[in-house]
Amino acid sequence: MFNQLTTTTLHHTNxxxxxxxxxxxxxxxxxxxxxxxxxxxxxxxxIILRLGHDMPADGTIHxxxxxxxxxxxxxxxxxxxIEIHPAQSLGNDHEMIAMAQAGKLDIIVxxxxxxxxLVPAFQxxxxxxxxxxxxxxxxxxxxxxxxxxxxxxxxxxLTGVSFWEGGFKQLxxxxxxxxxxxxxxxxxxxxRSGVLRxxxxxxxTDTIAIEFANTRQALAxxxxxxxxxxxxxxxxxxxxxxxxxxxxxxxxxxxxxxxYSNKTLDRLPANLRQTLLSVGMELTAFQRSEAQRxxxxxxRKIRQTPITVLELxxxxxxxxxxxxxxxxxxxxxxxxxxxxxxxLQTMDQNxxxxxxxxxxxxxxxxxxxxxxxxxxxxxGIEIAIHEINDKGGxxxxxxxxxxxxxxxxxxxxxxxxxxxx
Numbered sequence: 001m002f003n004q005l006t007t008t009t010l011h012h013t014n015x016x017x018x019x020x021x022x023x024x025x026x027x028x029x030x031x032x033x034x035x036x037x038x039x040x041x042x043x044x045x046x047i048i049l050r051l052g053h054d055m056p057a058d059g060t061i062h063x064x065x066x067x068x069x070x071x072x073x074x075x076x077x078x079x080x081x082i083e084i085h086p087a088q089s090l091g092n093d094h095e096m097i098a099m100a101q102a103g104k105l106d107i108i109v110x111x112x113x114x115x116x117x118l119v120p121a122f123q124x125x126x127x128x129x130x131x132x133x134x135x136x137x138x139x140x141x142x143x144x145x146x147x148x149x150x151x152x153x154x155x156x157x158l159t160g161v162s163f164w165e166g167g168f169k170q171l172x173x174x175x176x177x178x179x180x181x182x183x184x185x186x187x188x189x190x191x192r193s194g195v196l197r198x199x200x201x202x203x204x205t206d207t208i209a210i211e212f213a214n215t216r217q218a219l220a221x222x223x224x225x226x227x228x229x230x231x232x233x234x235x236x237x238x239x240x241x242x243x244x245x246x247x248x249x250x251x252x253x254x255x256x257x258x259x260y261s262n263k264t265l266d267r268l269p270a271n272l273r274q275t276l277l278s279v280g281m282e283l284t285a286f287q288r289s290e291a292q293r294x295x296x297x298x299x300r301k302i303r304q305t306p307i308t309v310l311e312l313x314x315x316x317x318x319x320x321x322x323x324x325x326x327x328x329x330x331x332x333x334x335x336x337x338x339x340x341x342x343x344l345q346t347m348d349q350n351x352x353x354x355x356x357x358x359x360x361x362x363x364x365x366x367x368x369x370x371x372x373x374x375x376x377x378x379x380g381i382e383i384a385i386h387e388i389n390d391k392g393g394x395x396x397x398x399x400x401x402x403x404x405x406x407x408x409x410x411x412x413x414x415x416x417x418x419x420x421x
Contacts, residue, residue: 047272048081049106049264052090052099053256054212056236060294061109061256062086064164064287068258071279080272082107088213094192101157103263109164109256113193119152120334122257123195124343125163127331128324129317131253134165138288139350141255145343148336159260161280165291166254167230172243174225176310180204180319189215189227195331196228199252202323212237219243230254232291235298240307248311251320258283325386329379337375338367341405348402349419357400358393360385361420368407378403 055061069082093114099105112125131137141163150160184204190196192209200207210218220242364374385399406413
């Protein structure tokens with residue numbers, strides 16, 4: 001009797017186990033189907049990204065950031081939302097750059113000078129009197145030199161998308177500046193940048209690196225006598241209210257870089273990554289156009305205030321350019337001679353040469369293993385040309401050097417010779 005009951009019980013137990021196992025399999029299958037459904041529903045999940053920048057909310061950079069957020073929302077069908085944090089509300093530029101590297105901040109728009117401590121090659125953009133006009137700046141930054149700079153950003157965990165315009169920099173000071181000697185002895189606020197420090201040192205001034213958000217107070221407290229910035233920054237940060245003179249110098253170009261965190265891009269599906277990249281590139285034209293449109297309005301409004309507006313004459317600009325010439329050679333190796341040559345060649349290719357100039361062509365290794373020799377030859381020619389031109393040129397004509405890099409590659413040398421002829 002006991003054995004029969006035991007056998008029956010075991011049969012029932014095995015039966016229940018089979019049912020339990022079957023139900024478990026059904027349950028697991030249902031769970032898998034739910035997970036797949038949740039995963040497929042991710043296409044409609046809203047992803048919020050944060051964008052931080054250092055400019056005020058009524059500036060051009062913020063206006064472009066708002067347009068950027070709008071377009072990203074539209075193109076992603078609401079899957080991507082951009083939260084914008086202006087005026088260093090998330091930290092200063094160096095802090096935001098570090099946050100983006102760590103994946104704690106998704107998008108940043110720092111000035112090139114703020115990137116130079118991380119990637120020294122970005123000092124190229126801050127060279128004084130490097131770009132003659134904004135079109136030349138666009139050609140360089142949108143060309144091979146700009147792409148080379150973006151490639152260097154990849155090595156530090158960041159993806160550069162486009163160069164946004166800050167504009168040409170002007171000087172403000174607590175006294176009139178009409179000639180180079182008027183700068184001597186003044187103390188200027190600068191961004192933390194070796195090139196900018198060299199620039200003002202060459203002009204005979206001292207410098208203090210001060211955060212952008214603290215600059216107005218430093219000017220008001222006379223900690224510094226002056227500063228440099230585009231008109232938009234001068235007006236929106238109200239620097240003109242604590243300075244007696246605005247000097248229209250156009251001595252340097254300020255660009256801000258739209259950058260994504262690589263860690264953020266890696267977390268996104270491919271289609272959303274592409275949306276961010278394409279919108280960022282597309283928005284460049286809008287941002288630059290908006291910057292140009294607002295610039296004249298800023299100047300008009302500044303002229304309506306008590307500040308005295310001066311414009312550097314041609315002779316003063318020329319003298320400051322002469323003082324600034326050694327800065328490129330001093331920083332060339334740190335910037336990277338390849339990046340420098342890519343920029344210079346782009347500028348040479350796109351400029352219309354005056355008919356009253358005599359052209360000297362140089363084909364040499366300017367970026368390869370023998371670059372030191374090639375650069376020495378180039379520098380010697382440049383010094384000679386400057387001396388000759390300062391004395392009136394040759395037969396009443398100025399000399400101009402056009403140099404192209406061959407990197408010791410014969411095919412490049414032949415191509416250079418074809419371009420020269």
